[in-house]
Amino acid sequence: MKHNSTLADIQMIEIPKISDPDGRGNLSVVEKDILPFPIKRVYYLYDVPSNSSRGGHAHIDLVQCLIPLSGSFDVVLDDGSSKKTITLNRPDRGLLIPTGIWRELENFSSGGVCLSLVSDVYKEDDYIREYDEFLSFKGA
Ligand code: TYD
Numbered sequence: 001m002k003h004n005s006t007l008a009d010i011q012m013i014e015i016p017k018i019s020d021p022d023g024r025g026n027l028s029v030v031e032k033d034i035l036p037f038p039i040k041r042v043y044y045l046y047d048v049p050s051n052s053s054r055g056g057h058a059h060i061d062l063v064q065c066l067i068p069l070s071g072s073f074d075v076v077l078d079d080g081s082s083k084k085t086i087t088l089n090r091p092d093r094g095l096l097i098p099t100g101i102w103r104e105l106e107n108f109s110s111g112g113v114c115l116s117l118v119s120d121v122y123k124e125d126d127y128i129r130e131y132d133e134f135l136s137f138k139g140a
Contacts, residue, residue, distance in 0.1 A: 004138070005098040006079045010086075013065065017092040028092045030065075030117065036096070037063050037119040044069070044115045048108040055103045058128045058137070063119040065094040066105075071112030078102040080138030088114075102134050 015034065018027045030039075045054055055075075066075065072089035079101055087107075088095055094117070097103060105114060120126065128134045 005100045007077060007082055007084055007101075009098045010077055010101065011096045012086075013094045013096055015067070015092045015094055026092070030067075030094075035065055035094075035117060039117045040120050041118040041122065042116065043118070044113055045105070045108075046113045048073070048105075048112060048114075050108055050110070052106070052108070054105040054114075056129065058102045058134050059099055060126050060128065060137075061099055061120065062123075062126050063096070063098055065096050065117045067091060067094045067115040067117070069113040069115045071109035072107075073105055073109065073112045073114060074107040076104040076106065080135055100138060102128075102131065 013034065015028045015030055018029070020026070048054060066088060068088040069091055072087060074085050074087050075095060075097075076083060076085045077097070086095060108114075128137055
């Protein structure tokens with residue numbers, strides 16, 4: 001896996017949306033090669049207080065796509081050199097986070113739900129949870 005990802009490698013992906021012609025709402029589907037990896041795990045964050053922060057880690061090999069199924073939240077992304085914040089609030093847009101990017105999820109709206117589609121099963125040894133260790137990992 002590529003370990004020297006930068007903020008430029010982070011992508012928003014458009015998830016196909018099927019709008020109902022009779023006004024019954026929208027349906028979005030993730031299938032085929034929409035994602036650049038096969039999904040091995042799905043998890044979701046919900047009931048997150050607006051003043052709480054989730055994430056606070058980077059991954060060594062794992063890649064994931066975050067989709068705001070409901071409401072909104074901010075994702076603060078950090079490649080060890082620069083940071084940027086992206087607000088997710090469209091269920092037909094997913095944020096693709098490559099390996100080696102520190103992320104924090106914050107400012108959840110009431111009812112905010114973050115769906116995470118992940119390239120691997122849960123492995124604690126794929127996590128970097130100390131920021132200093134992350135900077136060393138990035139060679140900063
Ligand atoms: P954590 O990674 O700290 O959550 P976040 O980064 O979203 O704030 O995970 C919280 C707890 O849940 C921690 O004990 C690990 C556990 N966990 C699993 O058991 N399986 C999983 O797939 C995930 C994502 C977390």
